[in-house]
Amino acid sequence: MRIEVHLYATLLEYVPGARLGAPQVLDVPPGTTVGDVVARLGLPPEEVAIVMVNGVHRDADHVLAEGDRLALFPPIAGG
Amino acid sequence: MAGRYDRNLALPGFGGAGQARLAAARVLVVGAGGLGSAVLYYLAAAGVGAIGIVEGDTVTLPNLQRQILYATADLGRAKAEAARERLLALNPEIHVEVAGTRLDEKTAPGLVAAYDLVVDATDNIPARLALNAACVAAGKPWVHGAVCTYTGQVTTFVPGGPCYCCLYRFPKPQARPLRGVLGPVPGAVGALQAAEVIKYLTGLGELLVGRLLVLEVLPARCAVFTYERNPSCPVCGSGQQGTSA
Numbered sequence A: 001m002r003i004e005v006h007l008y009a010t011l012l013e014y015v016p017g018a019r020l021g022a023p024q025v026l027d028v029p030p031g032t033t034v035g036d037v038v039a040r041l042g043l044p045p046e047e048v049a050i051v052m053v054n055g056v057h058r059d060a061d062h063v064l065a066e067g068d069r070l071a072l073f074p075p076i077a078g079g
Numbered sequence B: 001m002a003g004r005y006d007r008n009l010a011l012p013g014f015g016g017a018g019q020a021r022l023a024a025a026r027v028l029v030v031g032a033g034g035l036g037s038a039v040l041y042y043l044a045a046a047g048v049g050a051i052g053i054v055e056g057d058t059v060t061l062p063n064l065q066r067q068i069l070y071a072t073a074d075l076g077r078a079k080a081e082a083a084r085e086r087l088l089a090l091n092p093e094i095h096v097e098v099a100g101t102r103l104d105e106k107t108a109p110g111l112v113a114a115y116d117l118v119v120d121a122t123d124n125i126p127a128r129l130a131l132n133a134a135c136v137a138a139g140k141p142w143v144h145g146a147v148c149t150y151t152g153q154v155t156t157f158v159p160g161g162p163c164y165c166c167l168y169r170f171p172k173p174q175a176r177p178l179r180g181v182l183g184p185v186p187g188a189v190g191a192l193q194a195a196e197v198i199k200y201l202t203g204l205g206e207l208l209v210g211r212l213l214v215l216e217v218l219p220a221r222c223a224v225f226t227y228e229r230n231p232s233c234p235v236c237g238s239g240q241q242g243t244s245a
Helices: A009-014 A034-040 B015-024 B034-046 B061-065 B079-090 B108-113 B125-138 B184-202
Strands: A002-007 A024-027 A050-053 A069-073 B026-030 B050-054 B095-099 B117-120 B142-148 B151-157 B211-216 B221-226
Touching: A002 A009, A009 A069, A009 B151, A009 B211, A034 A069, B015 B184, B026 B034, B026 B108, B034 B050, B034 B079, B034 B117, B034 B142, B034 B184, B050 B079, B079 B095, B108 B125, B117 B125, B117 B184, B125 B142, B142 B184, B151 B184, B184 B211
Parallel strands: A002 A069, B026 B050, B026 B117, B050 B095, B117 B142
Antiparallel strands: A002 A024, A050 A069, B142 B151, B151 B211, B211 B221
8 A cells, every 4th residue: 555654854864765844654564553654764762753644643553554654853952 | 003903903703802802911922833833922912911931942043933022133133022022023022031931731720820821832742741741730721832843733722621741641742853944833732722712811712622623834725623631630630649530
């Protein structure tokens, strides 16, 4: 099944070629969790502060479905 | 001679009523650094009647790369006092109140109590958690902004809508925070925060409620991401301490 992964800010630096507004389209097996995708993309889990699936908060063990839009944000805190 | 607020008054939908709302408003800006410099300048220029500043630091040389409220002659001065002087030089028609302290869990409820709306121009997550808790408890709207390197984000929280902890469920500081920030990034994010304040006060347009605007200046891209209230949020939802879920 296919999912879209939207990466923001410093998380973009971990994935070669990733750009804001240009989601990664991944083919993943049924049963894939958010945590599986984070690992597959090589993102440090502690740098992922916000996990949203189709605009709703989910945890790392959330199982993804066909067509899901996964967005991952680091903690942005400067001022 | 045209008046100070001529360009506000000429805006579609703004008019004298909009200007009167700004003049009657009390807005607290927490932090007078990179974000706060832009927010404070624009709110003062726009004629927000009473502006509070919470800032406990003094001006240092590395601040001057982006904190445009301050000049080299201000080095070593309390930021809150230097900011107040600069804002009143820009617009002597407003009131500027300063609190030379840091916002934390203990001080936040008292600091936000006297204001209609709060702007987050802080530089750390613990202060934002304290601000969120105080604003949710007091039913105050607040405008969040944050920056890092070449990126920044803005969103607005209002009573009944999603709160900071609906967005960041378990916010922790970055393990390896990056110190670098391009000066125009807090400038742009702070200007957007000021626009949210003016929109809230005048009732114009659509606020960034449930929407996180993300700005990335290197690829020159902007994205708006929607998010929802978390019904079991420990701060604003059924997961609150002292309430039965």
